[in-house]
């Protein structure tokens with residue numbers, strides 16, 4: 304059995320659990336800021352790097368290490384560093400890869416706060432970002448310059464679930480001398496493995512499907528050792544590292560990742576199929592539907608369509624708000640990745656800071672509603688949206 308390759312489901316449950324000094328079957332939370340040495344020589348050897356081991360929890364912590372090793376096994380990554388949030392994962396990725404004077408090409412449809420990070424904050428520090436269409440490879444080629452160091456992408460996109468060809472984009476990035484980073488938050492490694500497709504870096508908001516029950520904020524950056532080394536250097540110096548408690552929550556969350564993602568996707572496909580038949584709905588966006596423009600690519604690149612379903616209701620914002628306000632069970636929140644289904648109106652929440660013209664150009668209409676489909680019984684989710692069975 305020694306060369307037996309564990310399946311992803313087994314890695315979710317078993318990988319990374321090596322720090323069990325008392326034989327505990329459930330991993331421990333090592334809540335300690337520092338670690339004690341046997342003597343002065345050992346302290347010197349630890350600080351000098353001649354002896355492996357923990358020094359201080361901003362550098363390493365056994366619970367965080369277990370989480371990193373489990374997620375690395377699931378993404379097929381050589382290295383993983385955990386961060387305090389998804390945003391600090393993205394910041395650490397950029398800080399590790401880029402310097403002032405460098406250039407980034409990013410998809411226009413990335414997470415709203417990521418847009419703010421690139422276009423407002425990082426710009427002040429001399430990093431220039433060009434935003435292009437997620438689905439048009441020619442725009443990525445045209446935007447690349449001699450100082451382009453990073454391509455940054457999120458697929459499927461939020462909220463319209465557009466998909467880019469990761470393998471193709473990796474080739475374009477490498478031709479340009481840049482690295483490709485993929486925010487794999489919507490799919491998680493259970494549904495999509497960007498590193499296997501040629502991407503250099505994966506970033507995560509662990510806050511979403513890795514936790515799975517909406518408890519903690521966290522993030523991670525994964526990739527080759529040489530790529531991750533400066534990312535880790537930034538983290539241990541600047542400090543947005545993951546707490547041991549949060550790492551423990553995410554470790555437990557990952558154990559059920561595959562069963563949860565399969566159940567989320569089953570519910571989402573059934574909901575999307577039902578939505579397409581409702582008189583109150585004019586269009587449904589879900590990669591698992593044959594009507595999705597990139598359904599074939601989704602089938603090639605993802606294990607399923609995922610958990611996010613967006614749809615346009617007839618009657619614009621007024622009808623969308625009426626639908627949202629009529630729900631009795633589904634949580635009205637912009638968060639996603641929870642066992643609880645959530646519903647949001649992108650135009651007035653997640654994308655309210657985008658100008659109406661830019662929203663219209665991106666295809667985010669006033670009647671668009673996004674549901675992150677949870678793990679409730681599908682009939683109860685449909686019942687909560689019963690208003691759609693008539694024209695709103």
Ligand SMILES: *Cc1c(COP(=O)(O)O)cnc(C)c1O
Pocket residue numbers: 388389390391414417457486488489507508509510511520521522
């Ligand atoms: C939520 C989210 C983030 C940011 O993660 P936080 O944990 O909230 O900092 C980044 N990317 C995507 C796709 C997200 O959904």
